[in-house]
Amino acid sequence: MKTVHVQYFALLREQRGIAREDIATAAETPAELYAELRARHGFTLEAGQLRVAVGGEFAPWTLPLAAGADVVFIPPVAGG
Amino acid sequence: MKTVHVQYFALLREQRGIAREDIATAAETPAELYAELRARHGFTLEAGQLRVAVGGEFAPWTLPLAAGADVVFIPPVAGG
Amino acid sequence: MNFRISATPLDLDALKRSLSDVHAGACVTFEGWVRNHNEGKPVLTLEYESYAVLAEREGERILAEARERFPVTAAVCIHRIGHLALGDLAVWAGVSAAHRGAAFDACRYLIDETKARVPIWKKEYYADGATQWINCATRGEFAGAVPPA
């Protein structure tokens, strides 16, 4: 188990009810982490609709998750 | 012979030295009128580089020229 | 009139406001600025001249064509005449539309057609003292010019 820092935005923030939390997890990748959080919080967005950022940069879903990582799941964007 | 009113702009105005004049002419079309004026004033522009307007509207070079017509020969434009 | 020839500097805020509309989600503007060079020659200043009555008629036709071709909310184009200095605004075209594609395409259409068809002439004054009426040294600059019969 390690702890990672997760920030939520937009629909994910509303569905979670908070903007950030620390998660103790055994997930080894962002993909595993999102599956875990989705099951726990009932997020309606599927992973395929999201991108993920780790440490403030877009990252592959298969990136090994380090302890202390800052993770953001990015819902479909809609600027403009 | 009839009299027509000619206005000059840009390069034609500078080559003629005045902005407008009344011309007594036997020319039956703007094409004939321009040939006459070009010979008289040494305009460097060929008719093929110009358009012509009669009465404030673009007109064909073969339009019959009426007495009192307002004629403008239009050098290559360069707005913008 | 939404196409105008202006002998005085333009009020850009007022022009922009004239495009406002709650149905519009996109606004594209084009500004033509006097730049310090043209085809490699240093330009000091410019003079624009126009046959205004025909310029405004032809300009209104261009605006009507843009409104026909593209779903726009509003379209305006103003061209300066007179002496202009480096950096001065020579022409302003603005379009609002529900969506950005139409706004970009219509604005581009306005300026392209204005440059090709509207009786406005530009004289450049160069650093070496020479001057030139642009496009008058070459043939065939006219979209739609018909040689005399």
Add this chain to the structure above:
Amino acid sequence: MNFRISATPLDLDALKRSLSDVHAGACVTFEGWVRNHNEGKPVLTLEYESYAVLAEREGERILAEARERFPVTAAVCIHRIGHLALGDLAVWAGVSAAHRGAAFDACRYLIDETKARVPIWKKEYYADGATQWINCATRGEFAGAVPPA
């Protein structure tokens, strides 16, 4: 930084001045305005939210791409966040260039890529009391989204 997320209204005069350059003959700007409808539904107000640190990084990449692809003099893009009312300015993109083709193309590139790639989200508030995070009800809105392995 030439790409910014702003929680306060934009100073358009200052933004425009930041594009000025004696080498530039063309300036194209795009403004995205809050409009009163979206896909047939009456919109009352909007809320934009952003993951600003990544938005500004991705935005700077988009500006760098535009400068690589098109011969531009300057390029700037600013996106608002927070609550906006009808007619408010949501995003401003401006490009100056020696020639108008590059200015139009680069400005279009900026806004297209910003909408497709920058982490900004829009919530619409409708006249009937409903709200919606745009693009979240459908899949596949993401250019470049890679499903998890």
